[in-house]
Amino acid sequence: MKIKGKYFSRGVKVPGNKTRTEDLQIETLEPKSKVYISLSQHIGKLATSIVEAGQEVKCGQLIAQADGFVSANIYSSVSGKVLGIEKKKLHSGIEGDFIVIENDFKYDEVFLDKLDNPEPKDIIARIREAGIVGMGGAGFPTDVKLSPKDPVDTLVINGAECEPYLTCDYRLMVEKSEEVHKGIQYIAKALGIKNIYIGIELNKPQAIEIFDKFDDLTVVMLKKQYPMGSEKHLIYCCTGRVVGTGKLPASAGCVVQNIATAYAIYDAIENGRPLYRRVMTVSGLGVDEPKNLLVRNGMPFSEIREYCKENDNAKMMISGGPMMGMALSDDEYYTAKTSSGLLLLTEKEFNVDNPSPCINCGRCADACPMHLLPMQIDFYTLSGAYEKAEKLGGVMDCISCGSCAYSCPAKRALVQSITLAKQKIAILRGGRK
Numbered sequence: 093m094k095i096k097g098k099y100f101s102r103g104v105k106v107p108g109n110k111t112r113t114e115d116l117q118i119e120t121l122e123p124k125s126k127v128y129i130s131l132s133q134h135i136g137k138l139a140t141s142i143v144e145a146g147q148e149v150k151c152g153q154l155i156a157q158a159d160g161f162v163s164a165n166i167y168s169s170v171s172g173k174v175l176g177i178e179k180k181k182l183h184s185g186i187e188g189d190f191i192v193i194e195n196d197f198k199y200d201e202v203f204l205d206k207l208d209n210p211e212p213k214d215i216i217a218r219i220r221e222a223g224i225v226g227m228g229g230a231g232f233p234t235d236v237k238l239s240p241k242d243p244v245d246t247l248v249i250n251g252a253e254c255e256p257y258l259t260c261d262y263r264l265m266v267e268k269s270e271e272v273h274k275g276i277q278y279i280a281k282a283l284g285i286k287n288i289y290i291g292i293e294l295n296k297p298q299a300i301e302i303f304d305k306f307d308d309l310t311v312v313m314l315k316k317q318y319p320m321g322s323e324k325h326l327i328y329c330c331t332g333r334v335v336g337t338g339k340l341p342a343s344a345g346c347v348v349q350n351i352a353t354a355y356a357i358y359d360a361i362e363n364g365r366p367l368y369r370r371v372m373t374v375s376g377l378g379v380d381e382p383k384n385l386l387v388r389n390g391m392p393f394s395e396i397r398e399y400c401k402e403n404d405n406a407k408m409m410i411s412g413g414p415m416m417g418m419a420l421s422d423d424e425y426y427t428a429k430t431s432s433g434l435l436l437l438t439e440k441e442f443n444v445d446n447p448s449p450c451i452n453c454g455r456c457a458d459a460c461p462m463h464l465l466p467m468q469i470d471f472y473t474l475s476g477a478y479e480k481a482e483k484l485g486g487v488m489d490c491i492s493c494g495s496c497a498y499s500c501p502a503k504r505a506l507v508q509s510i511t512l513a514k515q516k517i518a519i520l521r522g523g524r525k
């Protein structure tokens with residue numbers, strides 16, 4: 093069944109920029125020599141390495157163990173020899189530990205046992221064992237998300253893919269619809285839920301028609317609006333339910349999961365394959381051959397840039413989408429479980445103007461889908477009044493969508509300012525404990 097979704101107030105209209113990749117089939121790109129697998133690919137405690145330099149490993153072998161409840165296992169993406177642990181830059185810019193493995197190009201693979209008609213507890217245990225995390229960008233361990241404290245009755249699948257340029261989820265919906273659907277069924281079974289919605293923006297008519305053929309879920313046709321993929325906005329547009337300030341989706345009886353995560357769950361249960369690969373979109377006018385690529389965890393971005401024929405006009409590199417992704421320096425970076433996109437943008441595609449003083453036009457507030465006052469938060473942050481940014485500005489409700497910065501004629505770095513305020517407040521809260 094198909095229904096028309098609601099839409100939310102505010103947010104922004106952003107150009108989709110998906111036409112160069114939306115019709116391109118997923119291709120596989122293998123690493124050239126070494127992979128660098130980060131121990132920090134999820135929200136929560138770092139995984140702990142369980143391998144040593146010189147050790148031979150197989151593809152799909154556990155190499156780092158989840159450390160605590162909110163953490164995730166990490167598996168080797170190739171077969172070969174462990175060379176050691178090196179410090180490298182994470183996409184966030186800070187340094188982290190990476191297990192370096194020399195690829196022997198044999199791809200000798202080990203699998204977890206396949207599960208046949210698993211019980212809910214077996215599904216959750218498999219998701220944890222396979223190291224599955226939210227692959228839409230946040231990287232929150234999926235088994236924890238599927239164990240909500242509040243009772244839930246509705247599963248909302250995020251097929252919006254509202255970030256410009258990115259088409260990796262769309263290609264999975266088109267090319268692997270049966271597998272994604274099975275993954276959705278496993279998630280619903282784990283939660284004991286029959287009420288399933290999949291929200292898909294109207295700019296993906298093929299995906300809407302494909303999922304409409306499954307009679308155990310409702311396809312919600314969503315207006316193209318940014319940030320439609322935000323959990324709170326997606327829940328409202330699909331179900332009409334409102335998630336209150338500072339609350340989680342479960343407080344409204346809902347759980348949200350994304351397309352790539354559903355596919356990874358299918359793969360872990362039916363094929364016994366833990367999460368060590370994913371589909372990512374490589375795009376922007378800074379590459380001559382944009383693509384949707386199936387890549388192994390730990391692949392150097394330089395190899396992907398070369399394969400997609402980066403050109404001399406590329407001036408900005410972003411991990412993820414242009415609205416919520418992270419701008420990268422010229423250093424080397426590596427694919428992770430959350431790598432949905434790699435964008436090489438030209439000067440035509442991103443703003444190079446320096447910020448100027450705020451002119452109090454109010455456009456950032458008009459754009460904010462969380463009804464915050466970004467210019468005020470910016471002001472409090474710049475003057476070091478972080479507690480005011482929290483109490484008066486409501487900064488902790490910010491979903492970092494970037495709509496404010498996108499709308500600002502003065503090109504103020506509002507998201508960076510807001511992120512700084514959030515970090516300072518988190519430190520202050522830690523200090524109070």
Ligand code: SF4
Nearest residue numbers: 460490491493494496
């Ligand atoms: S303040 Fe936060 S939620 Fe509001 S538009 Fe800016 S980034 Fe988005």
Ligand code: SF4
Nearest residue numbers: 450451453454456500
């Ligand atoms: S949009 Fe920019 S210039 Fe306008 S009020 Fe907000 S911060 Fe100031």
